[in-house]
Amino acid sequence: LHEELMADNPLYTIMQARSVVIAGASNNFMKMGSIQALNLLHGGFRGEVLFLHPTEKTVFDHPAYRTPAELPFVPEVALLTTPTRVTPGLLDGLGEHGVRHAVITTAGFREMGPEGARLEAELLEIAVRRGIRFVGPNCIGVLNATEGMNLTVVPYTDAPGHMGLISQSGTYVSQTMPYLRENGIRYSQAISVGNATSIDVVDCLDYLGDDPETAAIAMYIEGVQRGREFLAAATRVGRTKPLVALYVGGSSAGARSSQSHTGSLGSPDRLFDGVCAQAGILRASTVDEMFGWANALANMPLPRGRRMAILTHSGGPATSMADACERWGLEVPEFSPALQTRIRAFLEPTASAKNPVDLTFVMGQESFVDKIPEVLFASDEIDGVLVHGMMDTGFALEMHKVAGHMLGISREDFIKPMEFDLTHLLELPARYGKPLVASNFIREDHAAQTFRERGVPLFRTPEAAVKAMAALARAGEFRKRWPASD
């Protein structure tokens, strides 16, 4: 039954469109529709792109047509970024000529009060009559990073990843792109649902739940319209893919703001908490947590328990991590004498092998990168590894900035020999089925960059890394209670 239902899910066609017609773009690249068009044309999309435009013959060197009737073939998806009042009529015209799927970013509907609600009802009535399903209106578009299809207003320049996003805010699918890039957080697909008039969070959850590239799903939610169906979908999808929700409609201030944003009505926090408990949704309290946790869950195995090893070369972050572990329900067991002996073989005499393992700022390829992590991952005393400060070229880069003129060596020649070979380390999480979560204050660094590119969750602070590991542990416990094979 489920597969049949999913076959009807309009997001299959929308998110994997082979042809898109854009209405609302022009050769003036400062308009929203034009920006979306540029992102589609330059984001790696391999399908066909057509334009609707009242006067232009081409838009960005692609053919433009005056009306839906003139289109040379029926495009799979229409992207509408048109003035509010013309949008219903345009959707009708597209439907008349066979278009059955759309993304409507145009705003000015339900969120604007009674007149907007009337227009939105008209839009829905047209869609139902024409057999059209659409994302939006009042959304920022959709992104399928796996297919290079970007219908949002901000470029996505990273390689595709394994985190899906469903968002009732367009901002979290657009303005956050540079933020995600800086943090090595990568999308499989992202959907801004807007007013969710035709396609809602439940449809998205069902769709991303079945997407083979999506391993975990982040959700920004202001209010759930179909509560029962949401719970059912979350419960189903949550069995195989960890879910993280940032829910902001539970407070009175959040609810009022949400009302004028997407016109949605939130329910009290405790109701949403009940849904989370039942479906195993991890509830984030900040956008940082939502993205950071979902990305970690999408890239790392779940820990089988709460016993963490902490590896670093700095006592402060070691202590911060240990303290944060205890505060957020993780354990930092003192290693057995046998394990300490194995670790101590790679340490300076002044270093600590108890857990945290503190190399005291002696950071060698062999000890820090190869041998000690292997010993930790292989040990049956721990379920996951937290690393702070695995950096190689970052310090030297800082020094070259102030004293480069004295060193008589180019920046590149200076730092190149310092690069760690992280190949072995990057294989350990999958080999041992244990997560690796990292933090580092220095971002401009070869090792940090490698972590970001290769899916090792890299946080800006020790505490954020620990909090993400605690989320992984909770997801692991939920998975044990509800094995995916049930």
Place this chain on the structure above:
Amino acid sequence: LHEELMADNPLYTIMQARSVVIAGASNNFMKMGSIQALNLLHGGFRGEVLFLHPTEKTVFDHPAYRTPAELPFVPEVALLTTPTRVTPGLLDGLGEHGVRHAVITTAGFREMGPEGARLEAELLEIAVRRGIRFVGPNCIGVLNATEGMNLTVVPYTDAPGHMGLISQSGTYVSQTMPYLRENGIRYSQAISVGNATSIDVVDCLDYLGDDPETAAIAMYIEGVQRGREFLAAATRVGRTKPLVALYVGGSSAGARSSQSHTGSLGSPDRLFDGVCAQAGILRASTVDEMFGWANALANMPLPRGRRMAILTHSGGPATSMADACERWGLEVPEFSPALQTRIRAFLEPTASAKNPVDLTFVMGQESFVDKIPEVLFASDEIDGVLVHGMMDTGFALEMHKVAGHMLGISREDFIKPMEFDLTHLLELPARYGKPLVASNFIREDHAAQTFRERGVPLFRTPEAAVKAMAALARAGEFRKRWPASD
């Protein structure tokens, strides 16, 4: 009495040294002492720099001497980054020749067990006998940004700011430099106390409490050695300068890690909480909060109440901020009809003026930057202003990355006309005595950069901005109970 005591505070001489002798640096710039020397020589220090070195005649083109006896004059401060075993003897020799102040970054003392503790006792005995006071050992050095004196291992390249730091971790005074730079967080002075053998957190608190450039103080604490004196100093200083503490010695895992880090013993969390309540210390739970809050407190007036205005052009962050306000004890009052009318004059018809004020992605100099903020700051309905997404060139930069070749215009020419003039906005907090706290997902942006340079606290997420504002509000309430003039 207090002034007399302070006159004896050795940190006056150390932090404002006019001459420094460095032992442990050489012309091999990959050694820790050499790196510290380079930071001193290239950080803007205007005092004299000498070196002690067994064989070299000069170090980085500055004169080097074999023994303390050969120094041409008595330097005010000695920086020791020497092997552990030779350090006590060297301190003795420096003391014999008149040196009375030192920073000892050398590690391998109390934190290493009984043998190290014996060496540390020897160090202290020599210092007492010679009348020397010293920072460390096992620290990362000190920074006086106001004086351009950097004795740490990482360059400080920003302009001086107004946040002081006292840290029992060297990492938070070194590895965090790039992190602080990225976030526009600037130091007045920073002290890594290490094992705090001769100069401890209490001395630092007294000293920074009287520093005219320091407006707020961050503290990273693993354990307090002189509890009574700490409480007294914090209570005194806290009357005029907000204090933020990240205390990590209260959990059993934190205490164990702290023991092998600086050899300090923590007390339970609830004892430290009691101290915080009495002295008005804001307790941060992450290093992000410690730095972010202290920097906000150092740069913004304290709010007189908890009523916040939220200004943005994105409904998602508006709702996130509103929800976070309520969660963290701030109010987001719906504006009076009169105030809404005044704001609506500058809004598009689709925008909301209720609070949050949501411009719906129409971001003009007049509405977003000049007029609406002025109306908000001037209103007696609110005590502080939260702004998300005040950016100008960031979006265009993103677009230029993907479509620059189509635009036929250089990046600089493309973005320059988009720059906001923030002059008026930046004057508002001081004029109205109300704080401005901002967040933005896009960092590479002229407005964001201006905020960072001009001390407007700029956070990476809406929630982090709200949490900092909540800290400002708590500091404001503490100030009301204990007016600075008492």
